[in-house]
Amino acid sequence: MARPSVTSRLQGIERLRRQVLAHPRAQGISPDEVRDFLSRLPPRRFPRTAYAERGPIPYTQPRGGFPTFEAQRNLTQALSQSGADFIPLTIDSYTRHNQYETATQLLRRSEEEGRDYLNGYPLVSHGHELTRELYSGLDKPVSLRHGTPDARLLAEVAIASGIVEIEGGGICYCLPYSEGFPIDRALLYWQYVDRVCAEHSTAAAPIHRESFGPLSATLVPPAIAIAIEIIEALLAAEQGVVSFAVSFGQTGSFVQDIATAQVLRRLSRRYLDECGFDNVRLYLVYHQWMGAFPQQRPKAAALISGAAIIAGLVDADKVVVKTVDEALGVPRPEVNAEAVDTVQYVMRIFRGADTITSPVVQREAELIGAEVDSILAAIFELSGGAFWESVFRAFQLGYLDVPFAPHADNANKLISMRDGNGSIRILNPGNVPLSDRSAAMERSLLESRVDRADKTYRQLLADINLMVQP
Amino acid sequence: MKSASRHPTAHPSGRVAVDIGSTVVKLAIVDDEDQIVNQEFRPRDFDIGIARQVEALLSECHVPIDREGILVCSSANGGLRVGIVSLSKEFSGTVLRNQVLLAGANPMFVRDFEEEAGMTGYVDMLLVAGGIDCSDAGPMHHRLQRMRLEDYRYGSLVYAGNRHLAAAFLERFPGATVIGNPIADGLTGRVLSVFETVRRAYLDDLVYKEGVSELRSNISRGIRPTPEVVSRGFQRAVMNRSSLMTGGAAVLLDIGGATTDIHYTVEIVRDDSPCRPSPSVSVARYVFTDLGIVASRESLLLQLRSHPRLHEFLELIVHDDVREIYRLLREGEYEPPPDLLSYGCLFLALDRFAKGNGPGLPTADLDKVSLFVLSGGAAQTLSEEMASRMIKLLVSRTAGDPAVTIDRRYQVWVDGITWTGLDEE
Numbered sequence: 001m002a003r004p005s006v007t008s009r010l011q012g013i014e015r016l017r018r019q020v021l022a023h024p025r026a027q028g029i030s031p032d033e034v035r036d037f038l039s040r041l042p043p044r045r046f047p048r049t050a051y052a053e054r055g056p057i058p059y060t061q062p063r064g065g066f067p068t069f070e071a072q073r074n075l076t077q078a079l080s081q082s083g084a085d086f087i088p089l090t091i092d093s094y095t096r097h098n099q100y101e102t103a104t105q106l107l108r109r110s111e112e113e114g115r116d117y118l119n120g121y122p123l124v125s126h127g128h129e130l131t132r133e134l135y136s137g138l139d140k141p142v143s144l145r146h147g148t149p150d151a152r153l154l155a156e157v158a159i160a161s162g163i164v165e166i167e168g169g170g171i172c173y174c175l176p177y178s179e180g181f182p183i184d185r186a187l188l189y190w191q192y193v194d195r196v197c198a199e200h201s202t203a204a205a206p207i208h209r210e211s212f213g214p215l216s217a218t219l220v221p222p223a224i225a226i227a228i229e230i231i232e233a234l235l236a237a238e239q240g241v242v243s244f245a246v247s248f249g250q251t252g253s254f255v256q257d258i259a260t261a262q263v264l265r266r267l268s269r270r271y272l273d274e275c276g277f278d279n280v281r282l283y284l285v286y287h288q289w290m291g292a293f294p295q296q297r298p299k300a301a302a303l304i305s306g307a308a309i310i311a312g313l314v315d316a317d318k319v320v321v322k323t324v325d326e327a328l329g330v331p332r333p334e335v336n337a338e339a340v341d342t343v344q345y346v347m348r349i350f351r352g353a354d355t356i357t358s359p360v361v362q363r364e365a366e367l368i369g370a371e372v373d374s375i376l377a378a379i380f381e382l383s384g385g386a387f388w389e390s391v392f393r394a395f396q397l398g399y400l401d402v403p404f405a406p407h408a409d410n411a412n413k414l415i416s417m418r419d420g421n422g423s424i425r426i427l428n429p430g431n432v433p434l435s436d437r438s439a440a441m442e443r444s445l446l447e448s449r450v451d452r453a454d455k456t457y458r459q460l461l462a463d464i465n466l467m468v469q470p
Numbered sequence: 471m472k473s474a475s476r477h478p479t480a481h482p483s484g485r486v487a488v489d490i491g492s493t494v495v496k497l498a499i500v501d502d503e504d505q506i507v508n509q510e511f512r513p514r515d516f517d518i519g520i521a522r523q524v525e526a527l528l529s530e531c532h533v534p535i536d537r538e539g540i541l542v543c544s545s546a547n548g549g550l551r552v553g554i555v556s557l558s559k560e561f562s563g564t565v566l567r568n569q570v571l572l573a574g575a576n577p578m579f580v581r582d583f584e585e586e587a588g589m590t591g592y593v594d595m596l597l598v599a600g601g602i603d604c605s606d607a608g609p610m611h612h613r614l615q616r617m618r619l620e621d622y623r624y625g626s627l628v629y630a631g632n633r634h635l636a637a638a639f640l641e642r643f644p645g646a647t648v649i650g651n652p653i654a655d656g657l658t659g660r661v662l663s664v665f666e667t668v669r670r671a672y673l674d675d676l677v678y679k680e681g682v683s684e685l686r687s688n689i690s691r692g693i694r695p696t697p698e699v700v701s702r703g704f705q706r707a708v709m710n711r712s713s714l715m716t717g718g719a720a721v722l723l724d725i726g727g728a729t730t731d732i733h734y735t736v737e738i739v740r741d742d743s744p745c746r747p748s749p750s751v752s753v754a755r756y757v758f759t760d761l762g763i764v765a766s767r768e769s770l771l772l773q774l775r776s777h778p779r780l781h782e783f784l785e786l787i788v789h790d791d792v793r794e795i796y797r798l799l800r801e802g803e804y805e806p807p808p809d810l811l812s813y814g815c816l817f818l819a820l821d822r823f824a825k826g827n828g829p830g831l832p833t834a835d836l837d838k839v840s841l842f843v844l845s846g847g848a849a850q851t852l853s854e855e856m857a858s859r860m861i862k863l864l865v866s867r868t869a870g871d872p873a874v875t876i877d878r879r880y881q882v883w884v885d886g887i888t889w890t891g892l893d894e895e
Contacts, residue, residue: 010710012715012717015717016715016718019717019718019840019841019873020717022870023870024868097741098838101837101866101868104868149737150718150719152718180746180747182735182736182737182751182753183752184709185719185735185752188708188710189718385711396750408749408750409749
């Protein structure tokens with residue numbers, strides 16, 4: 001049995017860092033120089049300072065990444081001018097898979113031909129010196145958005161570039177993004193990232209970590225997402241991270257979104273405190289709809305506006321926004337800027353509604369909370385000399401099971417569907433350790449659905465395409 | 471022979487590990503923190519037999535021969551040879567091959583039901599499998615009926631296919647053993663029935679052929695296959711549970727007389743590799759049965775001679791008259807020293823791994839590897855510097871400099887045999 005503990009802190013980090021920084025693409029990165037550089041960054045580049053100044057509405061953060069320096073600089077300036085509170089740096093797929101040479105070749109081709117051969121910014125190829133220039137004069141946090149199971153080199157280059165919000169984790173950036181990357185190694189590699197973040201943190205200016213709660217963004221029951229968010233917060237805290245955001249994606253159910261936010265915030269805090277990590281400052285991030293998006297711009301705009309209202313209602317610290325072009329391709333900077341403006345407008349208009357409570361929301365929160373407690377209790381009881389090993393075992397046993405995750409080691413035994421209110425219900429928990437009471441309640445709520453007589457796969461397809469139906 | 475000792479006498483509370491190899495018997499005594507406190511190597515003495523030799527070695531190290539809990543492993547006899555005949559090479563064949571490798575045995579070939587046996591040679595076990603467990607399996611039944619096993623030469627026949635067709639298989643081959651289907655309810659191959667069966671057969675083979683049965687029961691009781699032990703040691707290292715910290719993607723080469731085993735962290739397998747390790751494993755193994763410095767010397771030399779980069783290879787190792795040695799080697803008139811053969815195993819194994827050049831061998835991106843560990847008897851004469859230069863021949867110029875460690879104290883073996891694993895920690 002292994003509870004999270006600071007005794008699991010990664011040993012020999014200096015030697016491991018030397019190994020990672022020996023890579024030719026890390027040339028010139030010196031931890032001492034980086035520390036000095038970070039100490040000279042404007043305080044508002046650090047999420048903790050920014051969050052401390054947040055007003056009545058959530059901060060906004062779009063997504064975006066282009067291969068060339070010039071295009072990325074234009075995007076950064078456009079987003080900053082549009083009022084985005086956090087500036088994204090979305091990384092290309094080759095870099096995410098540690099294929100730095102391919103990314104570099106395609107970057108050169110993009111530069112030469114003036115066409116984008118990459119779907120994001122190849123940060124490792126550009127290097128930290130050039131990327132520092134990208135954010136020269138900026139006084140907003142920059143968030144690294146990627147999907148990399150082994151992000152050690154990427155995180156080193158990011159921090160050296162002055163990017164001090166690192167999204168990801170050994171689970172959330174492995175299960176939904178990789179078919180075969182070993183989960184145990186992803187957990188170990190993210191220990192490294194967390195440790196490096198902690199090493200570069202100061203009390204006033206901690207490097208901020210954020211987990212990616214939407215996971216596969218397809219019928220993920222809130223209890224699974226919350227359990228994984230809490231686990232990643234605990235794993236980061238073990239390594240010394242003191243500023244962390246948990247997140248979740250819009251579920252498609254108004255009730256479930258509000259309940260999920262309540263439970264995620266409350267239980268994350270409770271588990272961190274119980275494990276002795278009360279020094280960790282916790283934030284909540286809400287992702288607008290991450291599933292299949294409507295192709296019609298008016299419908300997309302309506303969906304984005306609805307999600308903006310929910311972000312305000314759940315009092316998220318930050319909302320990650322989508323654009324009306326989500327279903328059509330990588331959005332242009334001006335479309336991204338419009339999305340930020342729209343979301344901020346809606347949140348301003350509808351601000352002020354304190355957290356909504358109702359018996360239905362309360363019942364939902366109780367159910368989700370009981371499920372999360374049950375899952376985490378079972379994981380804490382698993383064998384292993386360290387918490388990460390218990391987490392690894394949890395996937396082997398199917399205690400953690402993410403619907404529609406492409407990873408070969410995901411159990412794929414849990415089956416989820418929507419009930420009559422659009423909430424995600426667990427039809428069959430597989431090996432996920434839910435109490436009989438919770439499992440029965442999930443099934444009973446599912447019975448409220450009127451089309452239960454339909455074939456299961458048809459229901460599933462309809463549920464997946466919830467937002468793109470005519 | 472060699473001896474490495476921090477203390478001249480055995481640690482009374484330490485654990486004792488013994489490895490019975492074809493040519494060398496190793497003994498290590500480790501303390502409670504799995505640090506080696508005494509280590510002895512002896513050449514195999516076939517005159518006195520393995521039982522007496524092990525007992526003598528234990529006595530020399532002040533270990534009572536009736537002591538319980540002695541950890542023993544062996545790969546003597548070159549390991550168990552397993553042939554595979556499967557419905558498809560891509561699915562059932564791949565699953566079986568991976569489980570055979572994990573169990574420490576050597577998959578010699580994979581054929582599908584329609585293929586001729588060809589020059590497959592004798593195998594200790596022939597595994598036949600295919601299909602998931604479904605009752606409506608007419609086409610597979612038909613193909614099983616037509617399948618010809620007469621041309622295969624094998625010791626035992628094992629059926630691990632669709633369980634609904636097991637009776638029909640037994641009707642055709644009454645002497646066969648039926649075990650669980652590793653792809654019973656999907657194509658993910660999680661069930662370890664094949665692993666357990668092959669592992670058991672491996673150990674039975676050792677007992678039968680290597681005189682292990684003569685060992686005292688307290689010694690022979692828990693004997694394990696050496697490749698499996700090395701694999702566990704490697705797994706332990708990549709989990710940061712060993713003094714051998716890998717810190718990233720790693721490859722271990724166990725270079726021996728008959729084979730070269732490669733153990734690797736699976737994230738180095740290329741996304742477009744036609745073959746992949748089994749799901750749910752994070753370290754995998756492949757055995758080059760034709761690369762070794764004694765029993766496989768001739769096939770090693772044959773491959774070296776015809777390798778297009780032979781001259782580059784020799785330039786790294788041979789300091790004088792490279793052209794002449796190149797000519798002589800090409801013409802088969804050069805007797806290479808053992809260290810050149812060991813470097814040859816290293817070079818060819820990694821070159822083939824990078825190209826996926828071997829039946830069932832995935833294609834690796836060696837640029838991702840941060841540590842190469844060289845272990846086994848034939849690696850002992852190598853130098854880190856030379857091995858490092860050789861590896862640079864095979865990785866791109868823009869990749870980082872991977873570290874190279876030669877496991878001179880057989881730490882990986884000790885780590886593997888003493889590790890109880892995650893389940894029992």
